[in-house]
Amino acid sequence: MLLHFTKMHGLGNDFMMVDLVTQRARLQAGQIRALAERRFGIGFDQLLTVEPPRNPDMDFRYRIYNADGSEVESCGNGARCFARFVRDQRLTHKREIRVETAGGPLTLVVQHDGQVRVDMGRPRFTPAALPFDAEGDRPLHALKVGPEGSSETLELGVVSVGNPHAVLQVAKAKSAPVARLGPLIANHPRFARRTNVGFMEVVAPERICLRVFERGVGETLACGTGACAAVATGIRQGLLKSPVRVALPGGELTVEWPDPEAPLTMVGPAERVFDGRVALS
Structure with missing residues (x-):
């Protein structure tokens, strides 16, 4: 057909x-x-x-x-x-x-x-919402990745915005090890359904740069839910203030989350x- x-x-x-x-x-x-x-x-x-x-x-x-x-x-x-x-x-x-x-x-x-x-x-931060194997809800979770002998421990924010996301703050998004860490985090056994992974550079409280490794796809030029996840975790950690402009490799989105009881909104x-x-x- x-x-x-x-x-x-x-x-x-x-x-x-x-x-x-x-x-x-x-x-x-x-x-x-x-x-x-x-x-x-x-x-x-x-x-x-x-x-x-x-x-x-x-x-x-x-x-x-x-x-x-x-x-x-x-x-x-x-x-x-x-x-x-x-x-x-x-x-x-x-x-x-x-x-x-x-x-x-x-x-x-x-x-x-x-x-x-x-x-x-509204974003959901409880580990069960992703689901993610963790004891309790906190702004950052420790995650050990890599083989024994050369493993490293990362500090990640986790959130569900309709789908699961892990967000790692990096010094520079452009040079972030997306190809190396993206698959290790996305397919980590503590994420029962795998996860999308954001690499977030905080430029200012109202602006971030972001790259996203999507489960089942790889790195994409833009990810709307990834932008929302990064802003939500950044605001929760006190790093960002709504509204936030999110610069992705493919262009820019605006994400708003003015109040913890309010929904996330994205414009693009x-x-x-x-x-x-x-x-x-």
């Missing part, structure tokens, strides 16, 4: 968008991995599907699949692309769109300037690249 899709990106974090409201398909993990290949397929960080909601109070169901075929709970950059996609496809004319995800409900607002605001809900762009059709085998 021929599957219609749209390629989109949010600050270089790129997605294959699939409308499963007006067309029918059942994507298998192997098919997703093949489509994600940048030389032999379409190429993307995640594949996102739009489906009819199961909850009548929601507008759509939003599902996220990593390049390795695994389904995950949330994706902030993808959420912004999702909002623009459903309007471009005329699946809705609403500017405020409520979607259900595996990580909980999200509210997406398409602003008049074309930017998309995402209400990410969403860009359409091209439309296409692909034969599913």
